[in-house]
Each structure stands twice: as structure tokens, then as C-alpha cells.
Amino acid sequence: MTDPITQQFSHNNYILHNKIGEGKFGRVYKGTQISTGQVVAIKVIKYTNGSYSNFENKQITKFKQEIHLCTKISHPNIIKVLDRGITNDNLQFAVFEYIFGITLKDYILTKKKLSISDIVELMSQVLDALVCIHNKGIIHKDLKPKNIMIQHSGAKKHIKILDFGISQFTNKTLYIHSNKNNCYNQMSGSPAYSSPEQLRGEPTTYKTDLYSWGLILLECLTGRPAIIGNSINEILQLQLSSNNIFIPPNIANHPLGVILKKVLHKDPNKRPNESQIIFNEFNSLDFTSIKHQIESNTSFNHEDADLTL
Known part of the structure; x- marks a missing residue:
């Protein structure tokens, strides 16, 4: 069945091709910038019957905030926004660089076992990107393996962090709710990679991103999601x-385990808030003693991979 958006999207400088992703409020398509011939990713807001409802108008506001956030960031490990506009049929859209690669989630599934050098290289890049956005006063809030792309266009693997759709500046207190028993309807982010305070609908800080980073690092090390x-x-x-989040003994007894215990503490008051400090600590570790233990671990059951929501 043909996607209706590809038929209705009319613009003098962009052509839509196939849909490559979809979220609650928007769809992402592979496209072409006519003026340059460049392959791009085009995010289009979902809409109904050619007009925007009050709900959709709120999504437009969030969409504009996402673009505003992305324009404030310039980092090799963060996706770049190239353009934004409105089609002839009044569709709001944004244009991002197209990433040729696979998600970290798919990479873990494909490789079954990641080498320690792979893990250090990739997760250090993620941390470096977090240092950048945190220095700009931005919290990502939806860091997960599916939002991390891996490119291998040169000699080294290179990651790109995607989807700043629910990101926010630290001076904005959002998602505060009184009904704690209905937190799934109120929360933002992905439950298996969100911090406890985020799931409770409490104000988020840089600690939220570091908690998510810790869960992703642990998944890379063990080959299976930390929360299933x-x-x-x-x-x-x-x-x-x-x-506490379970950390296997062979990791917990290594200095790397000390970092994981800090960033994965359930109490945000006992969790570090400085991504730069964690970056420095992580990159100063000697991984030689843990290399064999990690790379010889039994790979996980792939059926578990679909149980993280």
C-alpha cells in the first residue's frame, strides 16, 4: 500500500521516497534534495484530513522546539538538521542528514558479541556527544540503541545520535504530573532506557541521560538489554x-563496574550530573583485564531483544 504522505508531499526542492521510521507524532522518509541531488532524511508531522487539530498544533510547537534544539548543536556524533519548511499542501517538515548505517540495536543483534575495542570506541563517542549537548543546557531524554546509528564509511566506526523529539533545555520543567499511578500515559521516553525519575514524571536533569548511557553500555557489554x-x-x-540494576560480577569487579554503579544508581541524588567527569573516567580506564572476560561471554537469546519497550 502506497504511503499517502509520499503522494501528497509537494515541494519544489524535495522529493520523498520510502518511509524509514515513524514515531508517535511524525514520520521519517528517505528523500532527495533536488537542488543538490543529496540524499536526505525528511521528517513530516502527522496530520489529519489536511488540517491541524489542537492536539496537532501542540505537536507543531514540539516539532519547532526539536528543530530549534538541533540548530544549537554542532557535533560530529549528532545528526545535523539541514532545512525546514512547509509543503504546498501545508505539511510541516524538517530535513536532516541521511545516515548510511545501522542502529546500535541492530549492530548488537548482528554481531552477537561486541569486542571491547568496539564498545569503548562507540560508547566514548556517545559520551562525547552528551558532553556537547549538556554544555548547551540540553537533555536528550530518549537515548537508546535504536536512536544511535553506526556508520563505517572510513577506517573507524562513527556513531550519530538521532531523535531530539522530546529533548529539552534544562531551564524548562516539563512532564510534571500528580497522578503517579498512571505514569506510562504521562511519561516521556522509552521505559526500558528511561531513568526512574523520568518514569515518575519528575523533572529531568543530565543524570537522566547518564542513566540511559549506563544501560546502553551494559547492553553492549553483556549482549542483552539490562531491563527485560x-x-x-x-x-x-x-x-x-x-x-539496583544487576551488573555481572566480571564487570562489577572491574573499575568499569564502579562507573556503571554510579550512573545506574536508582536515586538521582546519588548519581553524577557531570558527563565530562564520566567521559574522563571512562577513557582513563585500562580495559585489558576485562577484555577476555567480555569477549568470551555467551551471547544472549535474541528472543529477549523484543521484550524491551
């Missing part, structure tokens, strides 16, 4: 529990 559940409720119970 058969339902959203199970995942929420694991995240909101006071029990």
Missing part, C-alpha cells in the same frame, strides 16, 4: 524498584 520484561508494567516495576 514481558509487558510495560513489568519493565516499569523493574525500573521503579529500589533494587
Whole structure:
């Protein structure tokens, strides 16, 4: 079935091709910039019957905020926004660089076991990107393997962090709600990679991104998600529990385990808030002693991969 947006999208400098992603409020397409012939990614806001409802007008506001955030960032490991506009049919859209590669999630599934050199290289780049956005006063809030792309166009692997759709400046207190029993309807982000305070609808800080980074690092090290559940409720119970995230002994007993314990502390008051400090600590570690243990671990059951929501 043909995507209706590709038929209705009319602009003198962009052509839509196939859909490559979709979120709650927008769809992402592979496209071409006519003036240059460059392949791009075009994000289009979802709409109804050719006009915007009050709900959709709110999404336009969030969409504009996302673009505003992205224009404030210039970093080799963060996706670039190239343009924005409105089609002849009044469709709001934004143009991003197109990333030729695969997601970190797919990379883990494909490789089964990541080498320690891979892990250090990729997760250091993620941290470097976090240092950049945090220095700009921005919290990503939806860091997860599916939002991290890996390119291999040169001698080294290169990551790009995507999707700043729910990101915010630190001076904006959003997503504060009184009904704690209905947190899934109120929260933002992905439950399996969100911090406990984010899931409770409390104000977020840089600590939220560092918690997500820790979960992703642990997934890279073990080959399986740190938080697995058969339902959203199970995942929420694991995240909101006071029990610490399980770290395998071979990792916990290494200095790397000290970093993981710090960033994965369930109490945000006991979690570091400085991504630069974590970056420095991570890159000063000697991974030689843990290399064999990590790379010889048994790979995880791929059926578990679809249980993280």
C-alpha cells in the first residue's frame, strides 16, 4: 500500500521516497534534495484530513522546539538538521542528514558479541556527544540503541545520535504530573532506557541521560538489554524498584563496574550530573583485564531483544 504522505508531499526542492521510521507524532522518509541531488532524511508531522487539530498544533510547537534544539548543536556524533519548511499542501517538515548505517540495536543483534575495542570506541563517542549537548543546557531524554546509528564509511566506526523529539533545555520543567499511578500515559521516553525519575514524571536533569548511557553500555557489554520484561508494567516495576540494576560480577569487579554503579544508581541524588567527569573516567580506564572476560561471554537469546519497550 502506497504511503499517502509520499503522494501528497509537494515541494519544489524535495522529493520523498520510502518511509524509514515513524514515531508517535511524525514520520521519517528517505528523500532527495533536488537542488543538490543529496540524499536526505525528511521528517513530516502527522496530520489529519489536511488540517491541524489542537492536539496537532501542540505537536507543531514540539516539532519547532526539536528543530530549534538541533540548530544549537554542532557535533560530529549528532545528526545535523539541514532545512525546514512547509509543503504546498501545508505539511510541516524538517530535513536532516541521511545516515548510511545501522542502529546500535541492530549492530548488537548482528554481531552477537561486541569486542571491547568496539564498545569503548562507540560508547566514548556517545559520551562525547552528551558532553556537547549538556554544555548547551540540553537533555536528550530518549537515548537508546535504536536512536544511535553506526556508520563505517572510513577506517573507524562513527556513531550519530538521532531523535531530539522530546529533548529539552534544562531551564524548562516539563512532564510534571500528580497522578503517579498512571505514569506510562504521562511519561516521556522509552521505559526500558528511561531513568526512574523520568518514569515518575519528575523533572529531568543530565543524570537522566547518564542513566540511559549506563544501560546502553551494559547492553553492549553483556549482549542483552539490562531491563527485560514481558509487558510495560513489568519493565516499569523493574525500573521503579529500589533494587539496583544487576551488573555481572566480571564487570562489577572491574573499575568499569564502579562507573556503571554510579550512573545506574536508582536515586538521582546519588548519581553524577557531570558527563565530562564520566567521559574522563571512562577513557582513563585500562580495559585489558576485562577484555577476555567480555569477549568470551555467551551471547544472549535474541528472543529477549523484543521484550524491551
